[in-house]
Amino acid sequence: MMDLNKKQSKPREKVMFMSLLLxxxxxxxxxxxxxxxxxxxxxxxxxxxxxxxxxxxVSWWVYRxxxxxxxxxxxxxxxxxxxxxxxVSGAMICSGIAMFxxxxxxxxxYKINGSVIMGLIIAILGVVTNSWFWWRYRxxxxxKFNPVISGQEKxxxxxxxVDLCVVIALTSVAVAPYHIVTQYIDAVGCVIVAFYLMxxxxxxxxxxxxxxx
Numbered sequence: 001m002m003d004l005n006k007k008q009s010k011p012r013e014k015v016m017f018m019s020l021l022l023x024x025x026x027x028x029x030x031x032x033x034x035x036x037x038x039x040x041x042x043x044x045x046x047x048x049x050x051x052x053x054x055x056x057x058v059s060w061w062v063y064r065x066x067x068x069x070x071x072x073x074x075x076x077x078x079x080x081x082x083x084x085x086x087x088v089s090g091a092m093i094c095s096g097i098a099m100f101x102x103x104x105x106x107x108x109x110y111k112i113n114g115s116v117i118m119g120l121i122i123a124i125l126g127v128v129t130n131s132w133f134w135w136r137y138r139x140x141x142x143x144k145f146n147p148v149i150s151g152q153e154k155x156x157x158x159x160x161x162v163d164l165c166v167v168i169a170l171t172s173v174a175v176a177p178y179h180i181v182t183q184y185i186d187a188v189g190c191v192i193v194a195f196y197l198m199x200x201x202x203x204x205x206x207x208x209x210x211x212x213x
Contacts, residue, residue, distance in 0.1 A: 009067040012140055012149060016060040019133050019152070023053050029122055044099035044190050048162065048197070051098075055091035055155065059084040063148045085151040085204055092158060092201030096194045103190025106183065116177075120170040126163035130156050151204065158200045165193045 026049035034046040062084040066077055137153035140146070169189035172182050 012146070013060070013064055013067060015133070015136055015140075016056075016063055016152065019156075020053075020056045020060050022129060023049065023056055026050075026122070026126075027053060030119055032118075034119065044095075044102045044193070047098040047102075048095035048193075051091040051095045052155065052159065055088045056152075058087040059148055059152055059155075063146075066148070081147040084148045088151045088155050089201045089204040092155070092197045092204070096197030096199075096201060098194075099190050099197065100194035103187050103194055106187035106190065116170045116173045120167065120174055123163050123166040123170060127160060127167060130159040130163055134160050154200060154204065158197060161196060162193050165189050165196075 027046060030046040030049055034043045062080050066080055134153065134156040137149055137156055140149050141153055166189070169186050172185040176182050
């Protein structure tokens, strides 16, 4: 049984580390175009990816340490798993709040400078990549449930849905940047994504409390 767990944990850790490496350039790549374009969706996308990168690192670090640790007490493992999932939840909520504030502000102030093509390309690649990780983590959970892996599955499900909204919003900005409708697509898309993130983030909190009782 111990050998089986080790065989399962190593591929899972590699997938988590791979997702961390692929997400690492995200804040830089999206941050520069966001500063240049002032697109609400693109700025919020940069804030979201930064918060998610922190959550991915903490989750990978916790999973890695739990699988390699010689401490087997349930309280210790539960506490570490809660730290990982609480970080994921916090990343979703903070990203949602940031996106909501930026989105609402764009209803009143809207100005496009520069191109959103780079951000659009990154968002499209994000849909493809995040969909694969979402599918991969779902399969891991079906094989053997793990709270940290479950948190990653929820995070990548949210990331995939968010990237789809970002693609729609940025496509409208790229096609018709100065059309009056584009302003509201940019802002509304940002607000919709914000509520989705906050809903998913809050949805993870009761499970943490329930596990403690």
